[in-house]
Amino acid sequence: MTLDNTLTQLLGISLPIVQAPMAGGATTPALVAAASNAGALGSLAGSALSPQTIAERVSSIRALTDRPFAINLFVQPIPSPDPSEVEQAWQRLAPLHEELGITPELPRQWCQPFEEQLETVLELRPAVASFTFGILEPHQCQRLHDAGILVVGNVTHPQEAEAWQALGADAIVAQGAQAGGHRGTFIGRCEDALFDTAELVEACLDVAALPVIAAGGVMDGYGIAALLAIGAQAVQLGTAFLTTTESGICDAWKQALLEASGETQLTRAFSGRFARGLPNRAMRILEKNEASVPAYPIQNALTGALRAAAAQRGDADFLSLWAGKGVARIRPMDAEELIAVLAAELEQAGGA
Ligand SMILES: Cc1cc2nc3c(=O)[nH]c(=O)nc-3n(C[C@H](O)[C@H](O)[C@H](O)COP(=O)(O)O)c2cc1C
Structure with missing residues (x-):
């Protein structure tokens, strides 16, 4: 197994690891930049931020790294x-x-106005724009591509993988049922889209030819290796980054994660x-x-x-x-150190 693949080359990252976008304060510019500087893809959760705040956060990220990173938005109308x-x-x-x-x-x-957020992302030109809760209009995907931005769509069901592929996305995130945070389901009922992470990766690979980023319940490099072995080209970890030093969630949440029994x-x-x-x-x-x-x-x-x-x-x-199902295995440390540990475990598991 090699760590270098179509997706890592496309994204310009040295490790097949994505620090998940996490709305709710976790993905500070310090966390995103630390993840990208360590060879992973850092992701800023932009959904809850105004267009101006997204621009400010991106400028802080760019002051800390010149590596690629992603901005993530929720595709949602104002109700x-x-x-x-x-x-x-x-x-x-x-x-x-x-x-x-x-x-x-x-x-x-x-909620924040999605279309204005998207305009800001187009102006900011991050390497990657990722989306969940819905799917883009074809012209929106085209404009991102014209601006040189890679498009990644979150899926919880193989049907959603087909939809992002038909749109022309560059990759998908296969969000298994173990994942912490919100389900991204946008076709059918959430209750019918609760696949185990590995099963969802395989089901997406069966129906779509685009690179798959696996997400859900992964807390260490051995878990990353197992998903790469079945065909994922990268693995996105959220919960594992919640107790990093750079994570911006409040102390009470961090403490609850560290004391968690594992029940979610x-x-x-x-x-x-x-x-x-x-x-x-x-x-x-x-x-x-x-x-x-x-x-x-x-x-x-x-x-x-x-x-x-x-x-x-x-x-x-x-x-x-x-929090995701792997929460009992959470390890508090700096993001750079966590990524180094993940990379060492991945190597030990035969992934390098
Ligand atoms: C606190 C939290 C917030 C999240 N917010 C987002 C988000 O804003 N956008 C998104 O695409 N996914 C979001 N997710 C889901 C992650 O992208 C990813 O699917 C999940 O963290 C993977 O499972 P894990 O937490 O077990 O690693 C969030 C997850 C968590 C734990």
């Missing part, structure tokens, strides 16, 4: 929810707001879209009304004040503690 549905969902959060002693105002914005749960109660994380008190309370939770990004915006207050107080009971 127009029914006001009464919003009001009911907001009322259901009142006891939690009271318990935390906060009186937040109803959010004025449900898929829930749509926090955001309106299925996501995997550590079970906690807020998850249990919010799940009582899971069936009536408004769709993403509405519930996500509605629970924003709650999660921000919990982060400020260091209260892990009210945070959304996103």
